[in-house]
Amino acid sequence: MKLKLSKLASLLTAVLFLAATAPARSELAPPAPDAVMNLDLHTHTYCSDGGETPETVVGKAAEAGVEFLAVTDHDTMTCVSRAKKEADAKGVRLIAGIEISVGAGSMHVLGLGVDAENAALKALMESADHERIRRAEAIVQKLNDLNAGKPIDFLADLVLTKVNKNRVIDGAEPIGAEAAAEMGREALLSGFTGEITRPDIAQVLVDKGYVADTKEAFSKYIGNDGPAYVPVQGPSFTDVLDIIHNAGGIAVLAHPFTIFKVPADLAKQYADFDALFRALVEAGLDGVEAYQPQTQYTKDNETKLSAALITLPEKARRKLLYVPSSDYHAHEKIGGKNIGGLPMPKEEAAKILRALNIHKPRAAKSAK
Numbered sequence: 001m002k003l004k005l006s007k008l009a010s011l012l013t014a015v016l017f018l019a020a021t022a023p024a025r026s027e028l029a030p031p032a033p034d035a036v037m038n039l040d041l042h043t044h045t046y047c048s049d050g051g052e053t054p055e056t057v058v059g060k061a062a063e064a065g066v067e068f069l070a071v072t073d074h075d076t077m078t079c080v081s082r083a084k085k086e087a088d089a090k091g092v093r094l095i096a097g098i099e100i101s102v103g104a105g106s107m108h109v110l111g112l113g114v115d116a117e118n119a120a121l122k123a124l125m126e127s128a129d130h131e132r133i134r135r136a137e138a139i140v141q142k143l144n145d146l147n148a149g150k151p152i153d154f155l156a157d158l159v160l161t162k163v164n165k166n167r168v169i170d171g172a173e174p175i176g177a178e179a180a181a182e183m184g185r186e187a188l189l190s191g192f193t194g195e196i197t198r199p200d201i202a203q204v205l206v207d208k209g210y211v212a213d214t215k216e217a218f219s220k221y222i223g224n225d226g227p228a229y230v231p232v233q234g235p236s237f238t239d240v241l242d243i244i245h246n247a248g249g250i251a252v253l254a255h256p257f258t259i260f261k262v263p264a265d266l267a268k269q270y271a272d273f274d275a276l277f278r279a280l281v282e283a284g285l286d287g288v289e290a291y292q293p294q295t296q297y298t299k300d301n302e303t304k305l306s307a308a309l310i311t312l313p314e315k316a317r318r319k320l321l322y323v324p325s326s327d328y329h330a331h332e333k334i335g336g337k338n339i340g341g342l343p344m345p346k347e348e349a350a351k352i353l354r355a356l357n358i359h360k361p362r363a364a365k366s367a368k
């Protein structure tokens with residue numbers, strides 16, 4: 001039953017990471033242009049920690065020739081309807097998506113093709129909303145306790161900055177400090193699109209002179225090992241997979257390399273990534289991100305994911321979807337630098353589209 005490693009390597013070279021590296025690609029006969037499809041199923045807008053509006057993201061996808069695009073903001077689908085409208089106008093097929101933080105937040109699962117109106121999914125988004133506000137406040141408290149710079153005011157420095165950042169992107173006038181104070185907490189918290197995320201806090205640390213850049217903010221204070229780190233408390237992965245499936249979607253493990261070192265909250269149960277990955281598949285995981293842009297790809301990641309895949313029963317491995325994703329944020333430091341550019345074999349793409357219940361319309365299809 002055991003596959004030899006060389007066989008594994010060729011199996012996976014054929015299945016995975018085709019878009020990732022020139023050497024991997026050159027090992028295969030160049031696919032005919034009509035044998036590949038351009039999908040990008042993981043992108044962010046300013047509704048979470050992306051830097052652009054959904055309209056801009058969709059516009060860039062259209063320019064890059066992306067045929068199927070998923071907008072997958074963190075724990076929110078606020079920007080999906082705007083993205084859909086723009087996608088319809090630009091001839092891009094939009095897949096409604098979300099990226100859900102599991103447990104203490106190190107594991108992210110994409111829900112693709114989900115119904116934003118599903119009650120359980122809505123409840124999950126709402127509690128994630130409250131949880132992210134609680135967490136941001138707790139991080140700010142920790143930073144103030146550390147006394148490492150000018151005190152940070154949660155509302156004036158963080159929330160108002162987020163509100164104004166959105167307003168500037170939208171072409172609206174920023175709100176001044178006095179007007180913001182009059183508005184009060186609830187109005188401010190409902191005045192921005194999406195979620196407050198750590199990059200927002202990192203920017204405040206730069207503005208306040210704690211650190212030289214946002215990278216330093218993470219390494220010195222708010223990164224997973226930093227003194228001001230506060231984990232999010234999200235649902236378990238079994239709950240997340242159930243909610244995604246009940247909302248009509250498929251569940252895909254995002255950037256698997258972020259959990260190669262098993263997250264602390266799961267380390268008691270799962271000895272290593274292989275064991276955790278098997279548990280995810282047993283719980284109903286439909287796919288895993290595998291086609292990544294060059295800027296995200298490393299040989300080491302490919303090797304580790306391949307090793308985990310080969311420990312799965314063959315049937316499960318065959319069933320699994322290998323998903324193309326840029327994790328585009330319009331930021332230098334997070335995710336791929338561009339949307340799309342992840343051409344994959346048509347039959348692999350067709351498997352994903354079938355799972356999503358998407359049938360490419362045929363021009364000549366007659367009415368029933």
Ligand SMILES: [Zn+2]
Pocket residue numbers: 042044099254327
């Ligand atoms: Zn992401």
